[in-house]
């Protein structure tokens with residue numbers, strides 16, 4: 001079913017509506033709270049509210065600007081289909097607020113969806129998960145709770161975090177019962193609404209005690225409102241926590257594997273698309289996540305692998321840690337190679353050359369630029385004294401923030417034709433659909449000659465662009481040049 005065609009399920013409530021549109025709490029079956037209104041908390045709760053009108057869903061965040069945006073028409077994140085889902089439930093059973101205390105007091109079930117970035121200081125800096133936001137949340141829950149609650153770990157956390165959560169919540173002096181569940185989120189940005197509506201699976205981990213199993217069933221019941229039971233997997237809590245890290249490690253590993261082979265293709269005249277196609281037809285391998293590119297980005301893959309590596313090292317598993325760390329090393333290598341390739345192709349100097357980056361988001365259909373390869377590329381090109389023009393349909397505001405204070409000449413233009421005009425080279429860094437079908441004749445004629453095109457996502461017809469006159473440098477295939 002198309003996202004825009006989604007119909008809110010009917011729920012017959014004798015519901016008394018307050019004047020502001022909010023239903024009286026006693027008309028809802030349960031009250032859910034989500035702490036953290038980010039890329040995960042916002043869309044996930046919007047979907048639960050949309051599918052389960054019998055639950056009241058409150059979403060709180062310490063960032064008032066973000067909450068204001070969730071309450072406006074200008075949502076804080078771009079995600080296809082998100083706006084419709086939010087509008088369908090907001091003010092009815094979905095509420096965004098900064099009042100964490102009230103939210104905790106009112107709730108029966110609390111999802112914790114705060115950020116867990118890589119630690120930047122002290123022991124484990126650059127590797128371990130920074131759990132300060134998560135721990136502050138745990139302490140707030142403990143402080144303001146005066147009734148039993150189910151606490152759901154939605155954030156991605158190191159395995160065994162639930163134990164720490166329980167210790168904080170149940171430390172001496174608190175008699176309220178908390179049951180901690182792990183319910184990692186597998187949505188991908190850019191397809192979040194589709195992933196939430198028809199997920200491959202939902203994973204719910206719990207303690208295997210009578211209370212744990214009861215709480216697990218409570219959460220399963222919510223998802224079962226729209227997801228077939230056989231897609232809702234239950235497990236012990238540690239397997240659930242670990243599965244999220246492992247899923248991201250395996251996905252990133254596929255990208256690094258295909259990218260590593262793309263480098264060999266460039267040396268041997270093999271074509272990575274042909275190799276990927278051939279190996280992907282093996283049903284044991286499968287054809288997903290086999291596109292060679294400038295490298296993976298996003299807030300999760302790198303941080304979660306590093307988190308896994310750090311855990312392995314902590315348990316003395318040096319070889320295992322080294323194995324997974326190499327996935328990140330290959331990714332760094334891929335970004336470095338892309339820039340080096342640009343430099344060597346353009347006669348070993350980029351100084352004062354105008355270079356247009358098409359795309360800045362870490363992937364298509366999102367405005368998110370966290371860990372985007374484009375940032376590394378932009379900084380390296382500026383180091384070479386190139387002049388940058390950055391274009392992206394959704395990520396320009398984030399790009400400006402990311403590059404604030406970085407020395408060099410940077411222009412931001414949404415229109416790709418304006419951005420490419422007068423440039424010596426165009427580099428496609430994000431696989432936005434619109435970049436496949438731009439009028440490259442028009443772009444070519446507006447550029448400096450010789451005109452270079454570096455396709456960091458292998459999205460354009462290389463032969464066609466070569467025929468137009470471009471010198472074309474794909475990933476993992478021979479360059480097509482007129483020299």
Ligand SMILES: NC(=O)c1ccc[n+]([C@@H]2O[C@H](COP(=O)([O-])OP(=O)(O)OC[C@H]3O[C@@H](n4cnc5c(N)ncnc54)[C@H](O)[C@@H]3O)[C@@H](O)[C@H]2O)c1
Nearest residue numbers: 036037038039040061062063113114115116133155156185
């Ligand atoms: N982004 C993804 O695609 C994705 C997918 C699956 C899982 N995850 C995981 O989900 C978690 C959240 O990721 P995200 O991308 O939504 O992060 P985010 O940074 O977009 O959102 C986190 C939000 O939590 C808020 N916050 C922090 N501390 C708080 C507190 N004490 N009280 C209230 N609000 C607080 C922040 O202000 C922020 O708005 C992370 O652990 C991440 O690894 C992310």
